[in-house]
Amino acid sequence: xxxxxRPRVRxxxxxxxxNVQLPSVETYDQVTEEIRxxxxxTKAWLAGLLLAVVCLLIGLGAWMWQVYMGLGVAGYSPPxxxxxxxxxxxxxxxxxxxxxxxSAILYLFRAGFRTTIYRCxxxxxxxxxxxxxLFPILHLGRPWKFFWLIPYPNWRLIxxxxxxxxxxxVFAILTYLTVSATFLYLxxxxxxxxxxxxxxxxxxxxxxxxxxxxxxxSDLEWRHFARAYLFLAAFSTPLVLSVHSTVSFDFAMAxxxxxxxxxxxxxxVAGAIFSGIxxxxxxxxxxxxxFNLKHYVTLNHLDAAAKLxxxxxxxxxxxxxxxxxxxWYGGNEIEHSFWYNxxxxxxxxxxxxxxxxxTILPLSLFWQxxxxxxxxxxxxxxxxxxGMWFERFVIFDPSLSHEFxxxxxxxxxxxxxxxxxxxxxxxxxxxxxxxxxxxxxxxxIAEIKEIxxxxxxxxxxxxxxxxxxxHLEYEPETPxxxx
Amino acid sequence: MEGIVGVFxxxxxxxxxxxxxKKLKAGNIRVYSPxxxxxxxxxxxxxxxxxxxxxxxxxxxxxxxxxxxxxxISDYWPLVVxxxxxxxxxxxxxxxxxxxxxxxxxxxxxxxFVVSRIPRITxxxxxxERFSNANFGVWVECPxxxxxxxxxxxxxxxxxxxxxxx
Numbered sequence: 001x002x003x004x005x006r007p008r009v010r011x012x013x014x015x016x017x018x019n020v021q022l023p024s025v026e027t028y029d030q031v032t033e034e035i036r037x038x039x040x041x042t043k044a045w046l047a048g049l050l051l052a053v054v055c056l057l058i059g060l061g062a063w064m065w066q067v068y069m070g071l072g073v074a075g076y077s078p079p080x081x082x083x084x085x086x087x088x089x090x091x092x093x094x095x096x097x098x099x100x101x102x103s104a105i106l107y108l109f110r111a112g113f114r115t116t117i118y119r120c121x122x123x124x125x126x127x128x129x130x131x132x133x134l135f136p137i138l139h140l141g142r143p144w145k146f147f148w149l150i151p152y153p154n155w156r157l158i159x160x161x162x163x164x165x166x167x168x169x170v171f172a173i174l175t176y177l178t179v180s181a182t183f184l185y186l187x188x189x190x191x192x193x194x195x196x197x198x199x200x201x202x203x204x205x206x207x208x209x210x211x212x213x214x215x216x217x218s219d220l221e222w223r224h225f226a227r228a229y230l231f232l233a234a235f236s237t238p239l240v241l242s243v244h245s246t247v248s249f250d251f252a253m254a255x256x257x258x259x260x261x262x263x264x265x266x267x268x269v270a271g272a273i274f275s276g277i278x279x280x281x282x283x284x285x286x287x288x289x290x291f292n293l294k295h296y297v298t299l300n301h302l303d304a305a306a307k308l309x310x311x312x313x314x315x316x317x318x319x320x321x322x323x324x325x326x327x328w329y330g331g332n333e334i335e336h337s338f339w340y341n342x343x344x345x346x347x348x349x350x351x352x353x354x355x356x357x358x359t360i361l362p363l364s365l366f367w368q369x370x371x372x373x374x375x376x377x378x379x380x381x382x383x384x385x386x387g388m389w390f391e392r393f394v395i396f397d398p399s400l401s402h403e404f405x406x407x408x409x410x411x412x413x414x415x416x417x418x419x420x421x422x423x424x425x426x427x428x429x430x431x432x433x434x435x436x437x438x439x440x441x442x443x444x445i446a447e448i449k450e451i452x453x454x455x456x457x458x459x460x461x462x463x464x465x466x467x468x469x470x471h472l473e474y475e476p477e478t479p480x481x482x483x
Numbered sequence: 484m485e486g487i488v489g490v491f492x493x494x495x496x497x498x499x500x501x502x503x504x505k506k507l508k509a510g511n512i513r514v515y516s517p518x519x520x521x522x523x524x525x526x527x528x529x530x531x532x533x534x535x536x537x538x539x540x541x542x543x544x545x546x547x548x549x550x551x552x553x554x555x556i557s558d559y560w561p562l563v564v565x566x567x568x569x570x571x572x573x574x575x576x577x578x579x580x581x582x583x584x585x586x587x588x589x590x591x592x593x594x595x596f597v598v599s600r601i602p603r604i605t606x607x608x609x610x611x612e613r614f615s616n617a618n619f620g621v622w623v624e625c626p627x628x629x630x631x632x633x634x635x636x637x638x639x640x641x642x643x644x645x646x647x648x649x
Binding site: 028435457 | 534542552
């Protein structure tokens with residue numbers, strides 16, 4: 001007979017902890033059924049999908065026009081040859097970072113609140129990287145030659161320049177996309193099996209059977225799965241830090257004022273994680289409401305994620321202050337002039353949108369009431385998305401338009417083609433995400449079953465305690481957990 | 484392959500049943516559970532997963548390949564700048580790191596598939612669709628003369644259904 005340990009009573013304040021509980025989720029059956037139910041298509045979902053496809057088609061049309069007319073229609077004029085496309089490329093790469101942070105880094109740290117939100121965040125990562133990967137191609141005058149960056153042997157013996165940050169970018173982004181997609185799929189395997197075994201429609205059953213690779217939930221599979229998942233998380237953790245560092249090298253390796261800074265790698269990584277958490281809120285708050293998953297993604301989980309958001313906002317604010325300080329104190333006249341122009345001159349409006357959205361508004365998260373207010377979190381997340389897009393805009397275009405020689409100083413304004421392609425990128429992202437949430441479980445079924453108390457015989461009927469005595473006694477009145 | 488499969492509703496009943504069946508030494512035991520449980524893993528005492536070897540080998544191969552390709556290409560097109568050595572290992576470390584992660588990750592998944600014996604075409608013997616949802620299962624691969632003992636043991640420890648399969 002297995003032993004039962006005496007329960008420890010949770011007496012601390014209402015702070016989400018590693019051993020997070022889901023009091024309204026009681027049985028394994030309930031988990032499978034409630035999450036499987038989210039796969040049924042609805043009219044609202046179909047309308048959303050159609051809207052996303054329309055946005056995508058607008059972007060596609062704009063791109064075809066650009067291919068026909070040339071890059072001039074995108075508002076480029078020397079020396080500003082990096083505009084909205086590179087801004088949006090970095091924006092989407094950054095969005096992808098929170099997914100890996102939540103799924104891999106928080107997994108290694110055993111942060112329990114990640115369990116209910118990581119699937120959406122991971123899917124967001126994969127689709128964000130897929131979106132980001134389009135922009136270097138859109139940015140090319142001859143996009144059909146994009147494969148020249150890939151080091152494949154060919155008859156001209158032309159190989160990429162491995163000392164160039166642009167080639168590092170290709171390796172980093174492709175690796176990140178592959179590893180993120182692999183990590184996402186690996187986590188989905190047991191869930192595909194659960195859906196396969198409950199599915200009654202023969203065609204869908206067969207499809208989920210193929211997708212699950214014949215997964216059977218055996219001890220052999222779980223043992224190796226847990227180890228493989230851990231190793232993938234361990235690989236993804238330094239990868240997520242390296243990818244945006246590599247993206248930052250695209251800029252920091254240049255002598256351009258405002259770019260040539262050793263701060264760039266950590267600054268970009270912190271900003272990426274911050275923007276990604278913002279997008280997680282934008283996605284997860286409507287999903288928990290529309291899919292009736294409030295008892296899975298509880299206010300405690302959102303509270304914990306909001307604290308993470310606040311922390312990264314403070315790191316980003318520190319990076320801004322450091323940049324400004326070095327620009328002022330560094331003694332370099334060109335840098336000094338550039339910084340003044342960025343914050344108080346030609347580009348003041350963009351800089352202050354960035355500062356307001358990324359450093360001032362997130363300070364509201366110091367208040368617990370606002371961290372647990374989903375309307376505010378959703379609104380704030382939209383501001384963060386806006387602010388982080390403008391952060392990249394403020395980094396790139398003010399620098400290129402205000403380099404060393406005054407006769408080079410110029411203006412840059414995105415054209416309607418830029419805006420249409422930006423809209424198309426959101427359509428592309430939303431289309432994949434909407435297809436994902438109606439075909440794949442948005443919450444990890446197997447992992448939820450890991451954190452709820454297992455079914456026990458009457459002899460062990462102490463609420464919330466498994467045979468190893470690992471679970472804590474639940475405190476039923478914790479605000480938000482039953483919301 | 485023939486044996487007995489028992490379906491359980493509770494984790495502790497499954498744990499007790501597995502412990503009892505192990506004592507019988509009737510044959511190989513396979514346990515199914517809707518989610519991974521340390522109680523079962525500890526009881527079966529199967530040792531560390533060998534997936535780690537695939538990860539290590541994949542990671543080392545990736546890192547080596549990531550240095551080798553740029554060095555080879557640099558030597559193939561030697562652009563001498565300032566009399567410095569042509570291959571430059573510092574930027575090549577980025578390529579090496581990325582390929583270490585890429586090939587190491589893919590090797591990990593390959594290792595999982597190989598040692599877990601998936602993809603699996605059929606899953607009829609010893610498996611029940613309830614095992615991925617809410618029930619636990621114990622499959623004991625044993626000869627016909629031991630099946631009665633195993634069946635009795637599983638029932639005694641709370642199996643809601645016991646059946647022979649082959």
